[in-house]
Amino acid sequence: MVPLTTGRRRAYALLLLAPVLAASGCGAPPDAPTGAGPTALVSPTAGSSPTAGLSPTAGVSPTAVATTGATSAAPDRPDQPAAPRAGLPHVFPVRAEKVSYHPTHSAYPGTDIFADCGEPVVAVTDGTIGEVSRRDRYRKSGPQGPYNGGLSVSVIGDDGVRYYGSHLTEIAEGVDAGVWVRAGQRLGTVGRTGNANNVCHLHFGISPPCLGEDGWWIRRGVVWPAPYLDSWRKGGNREPAAEVAEWHRKHGCPRKPPTR
Template structure:
């Protein structure tokens, strides 16, 4: 008689795996700092450190700015710059007024140093005296001259110089007190040694001698600088330009 066949029912193993799943998952979550337990990609790279090396935050790559067709703007004017008296001499005279328009004549011996009022960049230079009484009065009146755009946004102009210093050219950076030239009597100086000194705003593309020669009365600033003060004309220059713009030739 044949042996009876014993039927055995094999139970599947997945209930055991289901019971072990939380344990396995918990164990994997600690194998890589910074990785989430559900297996998703980490939001930031892991940071590792040894006992003698502190943990540093992960480096980030700065976003690249979007391209722009706008031209770069000029540096903003600076406040609090040092200002000095424009003629370095013991005996300098000037009057608070001036004929026809705001400016000042600084009377000193020919050859005394004319210096930069503040830090800035040379704007215009004239090394040739083209003035003649038979020509138009105005454009060439200054003779030899230098104008400086200070880092405070103000233009300072000196003319009737006897010489412009070597190396003082348009675009050159200068410091407060640096010599730009010497007192003279070129141009329409009426044969009297002095420096015509003017304060004005720069007017790119619309500029001219009628602005460069001066638009503000400089005496109160000269008084301050001469006594070691630092009165700044920038606010008055800005207010003048807001009101007047860049006027055309008179």
């Protein structure tokens, strides 16, 4: 991992879908198919794709990072909105041969990607690390929501989209809030921390970059990831920026989830 430069700024099972997962707030119906081998947001503007490679060569200016316990978050910078870029490479978030996921999820948009514990979790696209949690603070007797993800990490893509993965076994060294990463760079490994019901999987969510502890319900996912995962797994490059920007235009970054 190479430290960020100061001259630039960028935006940031195998059908194991048992009914108990649906009750956890991180699950899906039990009939999941098995897959084949693998801020105000603005509309993305055209940009050239970065050169290939996994070692970061550019980044954003270092800034102070707010830290709560073992959880850190890159500061929200509404006064300096980034300009999202189109045409960036996107890759499937789990690098494993044996993997499956379902197009739907219980209660809210998101996807549980089932793979063996220890399989690599990688950055979906070029971007800056947002929230990072290296400590599993979830307790069944505690608050349900903010800590459900256990060990987790988000990437604020240079396309203006936040990509969130949780229930990890570990977070890779050097993956800290504010660090710039490339598509395909290893972030950690699949696990079962937090409210994962002891099932190895990666909870994957796509959302606008509404950083902050109170935004957990947005971070977990607000648009359905499956159409994009389907594309990336086949080597395509379907981009969620427009759909995420539209959601953000309608809803903003509300601090509390909607009441049912």
